Amino acid sequence: MAGRPVDHQRRAQLLDAIVDYAIEHGFSELSWRPVAAALGVSTTTLVHHFGTKEQMFEAILGRLRERMIVSMRDLTGEQADLATAARAAWERTSGPERAAEFRLFFAVYGRALQAPRQFAEFLEHVVADWMGALRDAQGPDVDPATATRTATLVIATIRGLLLDLLATCDRDRIEDAAEAFLATLSRAG
Amino acid sequence: MAGRPVDHQRRAQLLDAIVDYAIEHGFSELSWRPVAAALGVSTTTLVHHFGTKEQMFEAILGRLRERMIVSMRDLTGEQADLATAARAAWERTSGPERAAEFRLFFAVYGRALQAPRQFAEFLEHVVADWMGALRDAQGPDVDPATATRTATLVIATIRGLLLDLLATCDRDRIEDAAEAFLATLSRAG
DNA sequence: CAATTCCTAGTACGATCGTACTAGGAATGT
DNA sequence: ACATTCCTAGTACGATCGTACTAGGAATTG
Incomplete structure (x- = not known):
């Protein structure tokens, strides 16, 4: 045998x-x-x-989940800093060489919003991982509720900008807005 | 004949x-x-x-484009105010009764990011209309560049939050973050 | 009335889909 | 070496797809 x-x-x-x-x-x-x-x-x-x-x-x-989670590992270098983490997240995701990958990523949304559970599970895992990274980036001394709130907002904004970036040809407009957003985070944090 | x-x-x-x-x-x-x-x-x-x-x-x-554009008409009441316009936009889009419609809206993204031009055109029209509404909401006396930047950012954030809202079951977390975002706009504007 | 155009339905054809079935060569344990 | 299991390929079947073709009833103009 x-x-x-x-x-x-x-x-x-x-x-x-x-x-x-x-x-x-x-x-x-x-x-x-x-x-x-x-x-x-x-x-x-x-x-x-x-x-x-x-x-x-x-x-x-x-x-695909493995790949996307790995690509967002260690957003902050030494210091825990939301602004630099958010900037790193944006820069890692918005590069033209990753456009095809994120096209597929948002196609997952398109499917997840209809029936099959597998696509929704995929998104939960990936987003949960990113949330964790952005919560950690704010350091241990911030209120957990506001940390979650901030992480949710940062991810939502970046994802919304990414969608714009992929769907429109107006890269300058999006990158300008992204820069403004990241500057806001730097000023606040 | x-x-x-x-x-x-x-x-x-x-x-x-x-x-x-x-x-x-x-x-x-x-x-x-x-x-x-x-x-x-x-x-x-x-x-x-x-x-x-x-x-x-x-x-x-x-x-569908007609329907979605009509649903975002007249975001501000009398006074031109970005914060109230953004809040109105969020409230009009995040309602559970419109979830199915926006599921299809994001499915358009999923298709637009692949080949066919018609889906991309759809998004351009709809988003351009929303951009115009949010730019107008800031009044005529703001710098056009910053107005575009702000409108882009508000739309991106709302769209990102909407995606979260539709894809996850954690409605409380999203609405909390949305509330914080809208409060920020009220404070700034 | 007759002529003409629109609306609807039935049917059929070719392509593509997921998948089950069959079978033969390759690589292992005994 | 032999039996056993894995890997690969070929083929075929039923379902569904987009769409072309045919034809008959409805509504209008002359």
């Missing part, structure tokens, strides 16, 4: 390629056959590794 | 029903057959009035 062992690395490698494909093509074009063709494998290979399509979405969101 | 005249009212009536269906079911379930079944007509009736599916999406977005 006990034949060939499961190749977990193979699945992870396929999953990363699928996430890249999703970032580039969006969710709507995410069918077995096109993905398999892009990866140079057969659809049955993908089905074998990921089961149903719903399970594949779950795997994609899990991996 | 000249036979039966075109019944424009019939088309408008069908379109409104389709928009309602879209608000309730989202874009992904927006196929000829289910919509026709829900409306109690045949698919050919819809095809006859709207042509291709892309044209139907265009019609839906056009009607």
Whole structure:
């Protein structure tokens, strides 16, 4: 008994390629056959590794979640400072090279606001992590309620600006507003 | 020559029903057959009035745009005041009875961030209108650049909070943060 | 009245979807 | 070596999709 062992690395490698494909093509074009063709494998290979399509979405969101949470690690350097944390968050997310990734991120919202629970869970995890980072950035001596309030507001503002940035071509206007917002935080904190 | 005249009212009536269906079911379930079944007509009736599916999406977005712009008319009462305008904007958008509508609104973002131009155009029109309203609310005597900056920021914050509100179940946290944000505007303005 | 145009419905065709089924080569434990 | 399990591929089936085609009843002008 006990034949060939499961190749977990193979699945992870396929999953990363699928996430890249999703970032580039969006969710709507995410069918077995096109993905398999892009990866140079057969659809049955993908089905074998990921089961149903719903399970594949779950795997994609899990991996994407990991990536996005990792990209927001250690927002503050040494000192705990909300203003620098917010600025770091903005700069890490607003770069043109990450636009495709955040396009997919907001596509998750589009899906989460309809039925399936998996997309909503994804957002809860990611946003909760970012909230924690921005709460920590305010230091231990601030009122927890206001810390939560401030973190919520900062995330909401940045996310709203990001949506603008991705949806419009008016990058200057958005970056100007973002700069003003971050300056406000520096003045206040 | 000249036979039966075109019944424009019939088309408008069908379109409104389709928009309602879209608000309730989202874009992904927006196929000829289910919509026709829900409306109690045949698919050919819809095809006859709207042509291709892309044209139907265009019609839906056009009607939805009208609705959303109308819902934000006259944010300020008599006096031009950014704080009251922002508060009015928040209160008009955050109500639970409009949640379904804004779910679809953010679903537009999800699509706009991928290919098709029509969704991006929709957002440009709607956001431009809201921007204008919030710029006007600041009165004629403020610097146009800062007025644009402020309007951008207010819209971004409200939109970010709205996304949070729709995606999470933590309504209290969001409304608390929104209240703090609006209070800030009142203090500043 | 007749002619014409619009509205609606039924049907059918090709494409694509998710997925189950079959089967053969590859890699392991005994 | 052998049995067993994994990986990959090919194929096929049913469902759903957008849409073209056909045709008949309704409403209008001449």
